Every structure is written in structure tokens, then in C-alpha cells.
Amino acid sequence: MRIAVCIKQVPDTEARLRVRKDGLWVEEEDLPFVINESDNYALEEALTIAEKTAGEVVVVSLGPERVKDALRKALALGASRAVHLAEEAFQGGDALATGRALAAAIAGQEVDLVLTGSQSDDVGYGATGSVIAGHLGWPHAWLVMGLEIEEGGTSARVTREMESGMNEIFRLQLPAVIEVQAGINHPRYASLKGIMAAKRKPIERPSPADLGLEASQIGAAGSRLEVLEVAFPDSGEGAEMLEGDAATMARTLVEKLQREARVL
Amino acid sequence: MPAVWIILQHREGQLHRMAREAIAAGQQLAEITGGRPSAVLLGHGAGDAATEAAAYDLERVLVADHPALERYTPGAYVGALAPAIAAAGPAYVVAPHTYQTVDFLPRLAQATGAALVPEAIAFEPGDGGLVFRRPIMEGKLQARVKVKGEGPVLLSVQSGAFPADGGRAGEAPVASLEVGEIAADREILGVEQVGGDQVDLSKAEVVVAVGRGVGGADKMKPIEELAEVLGADVGASRPVIDNGWLPRDRQIGSSGQTVAPRLYFAIGISGAIQHLVGMKGAGCVVAINKDPSAPIFGVARYGLVGDLHEIVPALTEAIREAKG
Ligand SMILES: Cc1cc2nc3c(=O)[nH]c(=O)nc-3n(C[C@H](O)[C@H](O)[C@H](O)COP(=O)(O)OP(=O)(O)OC[C@H]3O[C@@H](n4cnc5c(N)ncnc54)[C@H](O)[C@@H]3O)c2cc1C
Ligand SMILES: Nc1ncnc2c1ncn2[C@@H]1O[C@H](COP(=O)(O)O)[C@@H](O)[C@H]1O
Numbered sequence: 001m002r003i004a005v006c007i008k009q010v011p012d013t014e015a016r017l018r019v020r021k022d023g024l025w026v027e028e029e030d031l032p033f034v035i036n037e038s039d040n041y042a043l044e045e046a047l048t049i050a051e052k053t054a055g056e057v058v059v060v061s062l063g064p065e066r067v068k069d070a071l072r073k074a075l076a077l078g079a080s081r082a083v084h085l086a087e088e089a090f091q092g093g094d095a096l097a098t099g100r101a102l103a104a105a106i107a108g109q110e111v112d113l114v115l116t117g118s119q120s121d122d123v124g125y126g127a128t129g130s131v132i133a134g135h136l137g138w139p140h141a142w143l144v145m146g147l148e149i150e151e152g153g154t155s156a157r158v159t160r161e162m163e164s165g166m167n168e169i170f171r172l173q174l175p176a177v178i179e180v181q182a183g184i185n186h187p188r189y190a191s192l193k194g195i196m197a198a199k200r201k202p203i204e205r206p207s208p209a210d211l212g213l214e215a216s217q218i219g220a221a222g223s224r225l226e227v228l229e230v231a232f233p234d235s236g237e238g239a240e241m242l243e244g245d246a247a248t249m250a251r252t253l254v255e256k257l258q259r260e261a262r263v264l
Numbered sequence: 265m266p267a268v269w270i271i272l273q274h275r276e277g278q279l280h281r282m283a284r285e286a287i288a289a290g291q292q293l294a295e296i297t298g299g300r301p302s303a304v305l306l307g308h309g310a311g312d313a314a315t316e317a318a319a320y321d322l323e324r325v326l327v328a329d330h331p332a333l334e335r336y337t338p339g340a341y342v343g344a345l346a347p348a349i350a351a352a353g354p355a356y357v358v359a360p361h362t363y364q365t366v367d368f369l370p371r372l373a374q375a376t377g378a379a380l381v382p383e384a385i386a387f388e389p390g391d392g393g394l395v396f397r398r399p400i401m402e403g404k405l406q407a408r409v410k411v412k413g414e415g416p417v418l419l420s421v422q423s424g425a426f427p428a429d430g431g432r433a434g435e436a437p438v439a440s441l442e443v444g445e446i447a448a449d450r451e452i453l454g455v456e457q458v459g460g461d462q463v464d465l466s467k468a469e470v471v472v473a474v475g476r477g478v479g480g481a482d483k484m485k486p487i488e489e490l491a492e493v494l495g496a497d498v499g500a501s502r503p504v505i506d507n508g509w510l511p512r513d514r515q516i517g518s519s520g521q522t523v524a525p526r527l528y529f530a531i532g533i534s535g536a537i538q539h540l541v542g543m544k545g546a547g548c549v550v551a552i553n554k555d556p557s558a559p560i561f562g563v564a565r566y567g568l569v570g571d572l573h574e575i576v577p578a579l580t581e582a583i584r585e586a587k588g
Binding site for chain 1: 337362367379382405410412415452458470494502503518551562563566571575578579586
């Protein structure tokens, strides 16, 4: 099977965030970026299926120049080629605009399956994969915790997470878009050989026109959402912050839990 | 008048708790925009849930009844809703941010040319329309967004943002919503409980919950020692489970267990909403985190900023001493 995997590069969840001067996004200078968490699982799932079916994996990402690092990493893990929607016109879109661009990029790749993550750790729309499916006219499933390609490769058995510890199991006709949830598998690490090989693998950089898209349909211009401001939430009362070194804080806490909160 | 539609989720004849929150949100939204809200219910023989919805102050409860809607599939739901939205033209469509609606709402937006505002936690009138607030960066930041252009706005409202008891009671007529040709796009095979024999954390009095900040399965020992002196159960955030550091039945949150202990330790947990919904019933929350701006401090009673690898052993020691 030929499988497209959408990977997004996002700030490392461990990173300290600062709001950019214009108040519209986070300051990206010195910010460490990584492949979005659930996308790592989507990529692993795709690589496993490709290995079993003698297929190949194409990784697709929309984002600025820095995204090359994420694509190289995916190529080092075993994807055979990459598509990078790097032009300015693609950037700053909401889920509908980004999904439209990604769908157009995927449509030209003649794939049998598309895998995405379930949710991006930065804007967290939980929507882009479903929008891609809508454009391709394929079925989709969000929050997938189990994926089995069935005999013949025309359908898949899908396990989807529901709230409160239940799963729903169903069959989907392929081609389809599967939005993978973190935890579905155990992502591999890149080998030195893989990292070397990745340097020679191609990264295609189509323009909007190459994909048959007008600038007005994509990116910030093609989006109906416009961010007015990002800010740290007003956390209300918030916690009483204890002071001192570890031992002092620990002693203070125990005393408060006993005397004040009376829970110990 | 800009109409507001509220899509209700239900199961076995009952409204989902978050459907009631969506009603409250839809009523508030209609107050700002000036229209009257109607509720929309999809199903087959979902009469009881419709009766429940009719006890709210709504223009109408619209019921789409069709055999293909008996069990949820995005194909049938979008197939029923997209033409109805195109025909009636509601300005806003409100849905609860549940795993079911998030599964189909983006496709509904794509099919109707609507704007999509996922996970709204607030809205207010602004320059040229409503301004929505939604969490980004896993709840560490919030964005204020406005909607441009023509066409409906679909929004899902986050759990807890619009309390269910804020919904205004009333008496609404029930009407049927015409459904054309629709078909399921999934062949449902069944439902299963994750993990089978679960450790039940719901009755735990004290929970020591650990997050990604712990850094590895080999760093769990001090956590277990703390739990032991406290007589506590060990729980975890999702990444801890996904990484295989603890078994799945220790997960707390929207896709794990719900706990309500009198004392909850959140150790190396940032405080994403999907975690918070699983522990919001906790009495006293203690947060230990190296990042003073971690959202978990917003819901904790006591906060300890620093390296958990130093604080946790110190805490175990202090509790031992106190207990003599
Ligand atoms: C549909 C869906 C369902 C989900 N369901 C759940 C669920 O049921 N339960 C759940 O928990 N999550 C769930 N999640 C994931 C959730 O969105 C967050 O990603 C997750 O809760 C983050 O876990 P965390 O706080 O452990 O990790 P992070 O957000 O990475 O936070 C780690 C924290 O540890 C701190 N830290 C790091 N090192 C140290 C140190 N040495 N000392 C002190 N502090 C340190 C950091 O400052 C940071 O705040 C779900 C997500 C989705 C999309
Ligand atoms: N800019 C992007 N480039 C590639 N994939 C993306 C991009 N944005 C979103 N995706 C994919 O869509 C999933 C859901 O993202 P979101 O809708 O932003 O929560 C992610 O996990 C990615 O797999």
C-alpha cells in the first residue's frame, strides 16, 4: 500500500512558552520544535503497514522552513519521500484551509490510505484529518486506537476510542483517512543508517498553483478564523504557592494538609 | 433573526450530560445574537431524549428520525445535517465537544462551507461579530478568535465551560426534520471495554498521579514510595500510559478513569483539559511542577514549583516524620 502521513511540527510540550510581541502567536525564536505527538504514532502505524504490504510511505507537512527537520526525521525513520507545503501562501490557515491544501497535495500522490494524528498539540483543532477526508470524498475515523488492514486491502477494521474507557469497533472501506490517537503502538527510533539514507531522499515543494489552488483558498487568506490575541489564561484564584527548598516545601505542605485542609 | 441550532448527543433515550451544556451555551449565544435557539436530535426512535430536550426554553426540538441514524456514523449524520443546514441556514450551530461530535463536525463544516470553532470555552460580542475563546498549546494558552466571511459557524463547546444547570427551562414543541437519502459509512462491529479487568480508581481516597514529567518507567520508584506512605493509589496522565511506563488502567482523564479522592497529587502533569475532566471532583489538589505557569496550578489548592525528583522524596520523608 502507498500511504500518506500528515505530520505537523509543533513546539515541544516541555518548552516554556512566551507570547510574541504582536500578541498573535508564541515567540518562535529559540523555541524547540518536534513532530506532533499523535503524528509520531501515525507515522509508526504507516511504516508498519507499508512493511507488511511492500508499500511505501509519503510524509506531507505544511509549515515554514523549519519543518524540513521534521520531514528529515520521518525520512530517517523509513518514509521514502516527502512533500513540503512551504510557500508563504499556505501558512497561517485554520483546519479547513490547511485540510484543503493537504488534501490537494495528497490527491496527486495516488495513495491507498491517509494517516494523520488526532489532534495537534499547538492549535488542537482535532479536525484537519477529517477535513482532508471530506475533500477526498473518503470515509474517516478520528481517535483511532487500533487499525487492521483486512484481507485484500479494500477494507480496514478500526478501533476507535470513546469516552470513559470504551472502544468502538467498525469496518471502513478503503481508501480512507485514519486519524491516529497517541498510544496505538510504540514508535521506533531512527537508526544511523536511516539518518544517512534520509539525506538522499527527495522532498518535493509544490506551489499552490502546482496543486491547482488559488492563494485565496488557503492559508490565512482562505481561513474563516482569525486569531485576535493569544494570552496566558487568567487562572482565577490559583494555587497557594509554597516557598523554599524541597525539604521546606515538603514540611510546609504536610503541615497544611494536616491543619488547614485536614486531608492527611 | 440569526437562528442558533444546538446539536444534541444522546444515548439510550437520555441526553448526554454535555448536550445539556450545549443547550446552555446555545441559549446564551442566542441571547447575544438575537435569534431563538432550536435543538436538533438525530436517531431512530429517540423519543425520550426529545421529550427531555423539550423541557428547555427552545424555539423547537427538531428530530431527524431514520433507520440509518440508529447508530452514530459520520456518513449518516453529515448526510442528514448538511442539507438541513443549507436549507434552514442557521447562523450558528453549537455542539458539545465530545468524541462523537469532534468526529463529524469538521466534515459537516467542510460539506456546508461553514467556519469551524472547535473547543470554545467562551464567547462575547466583538467588533463585527462574536469573538470566541479557545485553549491552545494544551491549555497553556488561550486564543481569542473571530470569524470572517459568509456562511454558518459551527462550534463545539468544551466540557465544563457552560454549566449544564445554566440551561433555561421551558416548553418547546417537537417537530420532525426531513431527512433525504443517507447511508452509514461504517459497518459497526461492536463495543469493548478497554483493559478488561480494571483497577478501579473511582473510590480511591488519595491518588498520587504522575505525568510525563516523571521522565521514564525507571523513575517510578519514588512515586510508588510516596503513594505507599500515603496509602494512596497511583494514577497517571495519558502520555505515561502511552509510553508504557504504567498500565492503561491507571489512566485518569476523558479517555481514562474519573476519580474523586479527597486528596490528589498531580506530579509532573501540566493540566490539559482532557486530564482535568477526570479529576475535577478531587477535594484537595496538590500540584508539583517545575513550570510555574503550568495550568495545573490554576486548579490546585497548593503548588510546589521545582524538580519532582527532589520534591517527591522530600515529601515522602516529611510524611513519614509527621506520621511518626
Ligand atoms: C482525545 C484526547 C483524549 C485524551 N485523553 C486523556 C486522558 O484521558 N488523560 C490524560 O491525562 N490526557 C489525555 N489526553 C492528552 C492530553 O491532551 C495531554 O496531552 C496530557 O494530559 C498531557 O500529559 P502530561 O501533563 O503528563 O504531559 P505534559 O503536558 O508534557 O506535561 C508534563 C509536565 O511535567 C512538568 N515537568 C517536566 N519535568 C519535570 C520535573 N523534573 N519536575 C517537575 N515537573 C516536571 C512539565 O513542566 C510539564 O508541565 C487526551 C488527548 C486527546 C486529544
Ligand atoms: N500543518 C500541517 N501539516 C501536516 N499535517 C497537519 C498540519 N496540521 C494538522 N495536520 C494533521 O492533522 C492532525 C490534526 O491536527 P489539528 O486538526 O490541528 O488538531 C495532526 O495530528 C496532523 O496529522
